[in-house]
Amino acid sequence: MSERRARRLSDALATGTSRRGFLGRAGGWLLATATGAAALAAGEEDADAYHFCGHIYTTASCPHPTGIPRVDIHGYPLRARDGMPVDDLGRPVDRQGHPLDDRGRRLTDPDGRPLPRALRTRICQDGIPDRYGFPTQVDGSWYRCCGGRVRRLMDCCARHETRINGDTALTGYCYQGRRVFCVMYFQTSVPC
Amino acid sequence: MLIAALLLLTAFVAGITGAWSPCGFSMVETLGSRRAHAGGRVVMTSCATFALGALAGGAITFTALAALGALLGGAGSEAALVVAATVALSCAIGELRGVRIVPQIRRQVPEPWRRTMPLPLAAGLYGILLGLGFTTFVLTLAVWALAGISGALGEVQVGLLIGLGFGAGRALPVVLMAPRYATLGQRLELKMAEQPALLRRLRLADGALLALLAVVLLSTGSASAAQLVVSDGTDPSRAGSTLAWERPGGAGAVLLDGTARRELQAQSVAIGGRYVATRQGDHLAVWDRASGAVVVERDVAHATQLAVSNRWLVWRTSPRGSGDRLWALPLPVAQAVPAQGAGIARLVAGVARREAIDRPALSGDHLAYAATTRADSRIVIVNLATQRRRLALVTRGGRLSQPSLDGGRLLYVQSSYCSQRLRLLRTSGLASRPRTLLRLGATALRDEGHEHGYTTQGSEPGHCPRGTLGPTDTVLWTTALAGRDAYVTMLQPGAAATPAAARIVRVGA
Numbered sequence: 001m002s003e004r005r006a007r008r009l010s011d012a013l014a015t016g017t018s019r020r021g022f023l024g025r026a027g028g029w030l031l032a033t034a035t036g037a038a039a040l041a042a043g044e045e046d047a048d049a050y051h052f053c054g055h056i057y058t059t060a061s062c063p064h065p066t067g068i069p070r071v072d073i074h075g076y077p078l079r080a081r082d083g084m085p086v087d088d089l090g091r092p093v094d095r096q097g098h099p100l101d102d103r104g105r106r107l108t109d110p111d112g113r114p115l116p117r118a119l120r121t122r123i124c125q126d127g128i129p130d131r132y133g134f135p136t137q138v139d140g141s142w143y144r145c146c147g148g149r150v151r152r153l154m155d156c157c158a159r160h161e162t163r164i165n166g167d168t169a170l171t172g173y174c175y176q177g178r179r180v181f182c183v184m185y186f187q188t189s190v191p192c
Numbered sequence: 193m194l195i196a197a198l199l200l201l202t203a204f205v206a207g208i209t210g211a212w213s214p215c216g217f218s219m220v221e222t223l224g225s226r227r228a229h230a231g232g233r234v235v236m237t238s239c240a241t242f243a244l245g246a247l248a249g250g251a252i253t254f255t256a257l258a259a260l261g262a263l264l265g266g267a268g269s270e271a272a273l274v275v276a277a278t279v280a281l282s283c284a285i286g287e288l289r290g291v292r293i294v295p296q297i298r299r300q301v302p303e304p305w306r307r308t309m310p311l312p313l314a315a316g317l318y319g320i321l322l323g324l325g326f327t328t329f330v331l332t333l334a335v336w337a338l339a340g341i342s343g344a345l346g347e348v349q350v351g352l353l354i355g356l357g358f359g360a361g362r363a364l365p366v367v368l369m370a371p372r373y374a375t376l377g378q379r380l381e382l383k384m385a386e387q388p389a390l391l392r393r394l395r396l397a398d399g400a401l402l403a404l405l406a407v408v409l410l411s412t413g414s415a416s417a418a419q420l421v422v423s424d425g426t427d428p429s430r431a432g433s434t435l436a437w438e439r440p441g442g443a444g445a446v447l448l449d450g451t452a453r454r455e456l457q458a459q460s461v462a463i464g465g466r467y468v469a470t471r472q473g474d475h476l477a478v479w480d481r482a483s484g485a486v487v488v489e490r491d492v493a494h495a496t497q498l499a500v501s502n503r504w505l506v507w508r509t510s511p512r513g514s515g516d517r518l519w520a521l522p523l524p525v526a527q528a529v530p531a532q533g534a535g536i537a538r539l540v541a542g543v544a545r546r547e548a549i550d551r552p553a554l555s556g557d558h559l560a561y562a563a564t565t566r567a568d569s570r571i572v573i574v575n576l577a578t579q580r581r582r583l584a585l586v587t588r589g590g591r592l593s594q595p596s597l598d599g600g601r602l603l604y605v606q607s608s609y610c611s612q613r614l615r616l617l618r619t620s621g622l623a624s625r626p627r628t629l630l631r632l633g634a635t636a637l638r639d640e641g642h643e644h645g646y647t648t649q650g651s652e653p654g655h656c657p658r659g660t661l662g663p664t665d666t667v668l669w670t671t672a673l674a675g676r677d678a679y680v681t682m683l684q685p686g687a688a689a690t691p692a693a694a695r696i697v698r699v700g701a
Contacts, residue, residue: 051642051650062651065609067641069652080639088589089610090636096546099635099685107685110426110440110692111496112458113510115667115685116548116564118591118607130588164653182653 053146054153055183059172060165062123062156063131064180065090067140069184073156075122075138087118123184124156134158136181140173145192152186195408199341199350200357206334207250207361209394212384213329215301215322219366220381222306223315224373232371239370241316243363249323250359251352254342258351261343262625264658276344277409280402283337287399291390293330294420300328306345312488317522323359331391334398341405347625416662417699418630418680422446426681426694427497429463430674434481436463440694445470460495464554465502467523471495478505478523487523490537504576506540508549516549517542518561520576540574553668555597560584562604571595571604573619584622594680598673599688605668605680609634611654612668614680616701629678629699632668633661669694676701 050056052068061069065088068080077086084092084100091099097117099107107115121127128136136158143152157174158181169179198258223242261272301321305314321327325335338358342351362656369377384390422428425437425446434449438461445461447454447468458470467487469478474495478488488505496516497508505521518541543549543563550562557577563570572588585592590608597603600620614630615695634656641651669681678701686692 025451051646051648053643053646055650058650060653061641063653066636067639067651068643069654080643086371088609088637089591090634090638092636101685101687102686105687107687108692109669109683109685110438110681110694111442112686112691113496116550116593117546118564119566119569119588121588165650183650 054144054151059180062184071184087120089118139175150188150190150192155180156182198405203354203357204361206332207358209332210367212331213392215328218690220369224368224377237312238315239367241312243317245316245319246323246363247359250355253324254355255351256437257342261346277406278500279340281406283333283401284402286333287395322362323643332398421698422696425696427670428672428679428696431463436461460498462498462500464500467500469498469500496631497551499552499554506552515543515545515547553596555617560595594671596671596673600604603671603673610660633664
């Protein structure tokens with residue numbers, strides 16, 4: 001059974017039961033356990049039909065300051081190509097939040113002061129509620145091998161019937177009746 | 193204001209021109225001829241419902257078109273103004289030459305309604321259909337032009353104005369003729385039917401108004417283009433005809449009034465009302481522009497930015513390891529009394545460490561400042577006399593910065609990961625849509641939203657709206673606002689040993 005079909009079946013299980021939280025989760029875990037190893041073994045070629053490596057269904061990215069929805073372990077945005085932290089304006093920033101140039105040097109104003117910081121909000125936990133007006137959280141995740149590193153695929157979950165694409169939301173890795181509103185990922189440094 | 197008045201008038205005349213359509217004639221006859229059977233009151237009520245329907249229909253169509261324009265992006269920009277002017281001009285030429293209306297909508301309102309419904313209800317529904325503009329025959333190209341202009345300008349209030357003007361124009365002939373159908377109504381109807389010159393004249397009027405509109409739109413478009421004012425300067429402020437700015441890196445300041453130029457030994461300068469405020473190191477001074485008399489002198493550690501008005505001096509302090517603070521000092525009402533250390537400065541605003549307050553701005557008793565904290569980015573207006581504080585604008589997921597005040601108007605920069613915009617807003621209508629005076633791309637590069645070799649499906653939420661300008665190295669920085677002129681510093685940030693470069697441009701406000 002392909003992982004994509006498994007995920008669909010997991011969604012069907014979750015939506016077709018009165019105790020959707022428990023059964024859906026149980027179904028998801030069972031199917032994921034059954035298919036996960038195969039998917040990892042298959043590698044990234046299996047995910048070519050989707051918009052970033054490791055993502056295996058059609059739910060779209062969470063809005064991200066630089067586009068591809070790469071985040072750090074806490075959910076703050078990172079630039080996909082090099083993992084640089086970026087602020088809400090998409091500017092690479094240092095640990096204090098000051099914007100940097102391409103060579104990693106602080107940008108300065110006419111008086112030589114560092115340019116002011118902008119906000120740096122967590123993509124799922126803060127950004128989606130601000131923009132769409134309902135609470136969200138990251139429930140569960142799944143790990144796959146992408147570009148020679150283990151990647152954590154994270155679903156941004158909400159008690160919302162519609163996903164960011166505008167159509168029906170799926171259960172994905174979400175629990176307790178929550179559904180996937182949008183997706184993002186965290187790239188580990190673990191080789192695979 | 194002139195554009196709004198012209199749009200309203202053009203829409204009104206375009207609405208009147210619609211009276212020559214098959215439906216326009218039918219309405220007059222339908223309502224007017226019922227007077228004998230149904231009575232004058234029913235006819236008057238029907239005229240009223242027709243007028244309300246026409247106003248509603250017009251409002252719906254043109255407001256929706258404006259909203260659509262706003263959604264599509266790029267609306268209100270200089271390019272959009274040029275598009276709107278081009279549409280107006282081409283339709284004006286068509287109207288002046290009296291060309292056939294293309295595209296034409298060969299449809300009419302449903303005739304059975306007047307037989308099957310109470311007349312006031314039928315009249316109301318007919319009014320809506322005629323007010324909608326594109327559900328029946330179109331008698332002037334101005335209707336198409338106004339539709340295009342609504343979308344290009346993308347301002348809902350403007351769309352509403354056009355719609356109400358058009359609805360009023362559609363209603364007027366019916367409301368005027370139907371109640372007096374036996375006398376005035378039939379006479380006018382005959383003239384309309386038998387004297388094509390009347391329609392021709394109205395179309396000429398439509399054409400002339402559209403041509404005028406095109407000229408005004410084009411002049412507005414060029415006025416909104418940025419004009420370089422200072423090639424090496426930052427932090428502008430203006431009072432009357434005098435413009436003040438600083439040289440980057442604290443290399444002096446300049447006051448310019450016409451051709452009279454005065455160089456100042458100051459690292460910061462601000463001008464407001466009759467005063468000039470300067471900072472040299474930790475030393476602040478306020479002096480009268482006309483007499484040169486020093487009004488206030490004071491040493492303030494870590495002072496970095498200034499603002500001054502006839503009544504207040506405000507400065508920012510930025511101590512190392514602490515957040516920015518804003519302090520306000522009342523200026524003496526009777527001037528020319530040097531006041532070393534006099535007066536008590538009041539703390540007006542402060543933020544935590546690693547948070548920032550931008551350059552403050554003053555207009556009379558009102559202070560505007562932008563603060564970006566860990567929670568949000570906001571612009572606050574404080575009445576220093578009453579200490580009343582008002583949250584003017586707030587955002588998360590973007591940045592509001594560099595406010596300026598002039599009377600009841602607020603100029604500021606709004607930045608997101610898609611664009612930087614210099615925006616203008618009335619402080620009495622902060623919930624309304626701000627006017628964008630200048631737009632630049634974002635300072636950050638965006639990727640494609642999908643990884644290389646993968647499909648694009650799912651990357652859509654990461655895209656910026658269509659029409660978004662490409663990324664730039666230039667940051668919209670400090671602003672100033674005075675009358676019809678808005679100033680903004682275009683900053684090229686420095687890095688390490690490379691100093692920042694800054695120039696000041698002016699745009700029409």
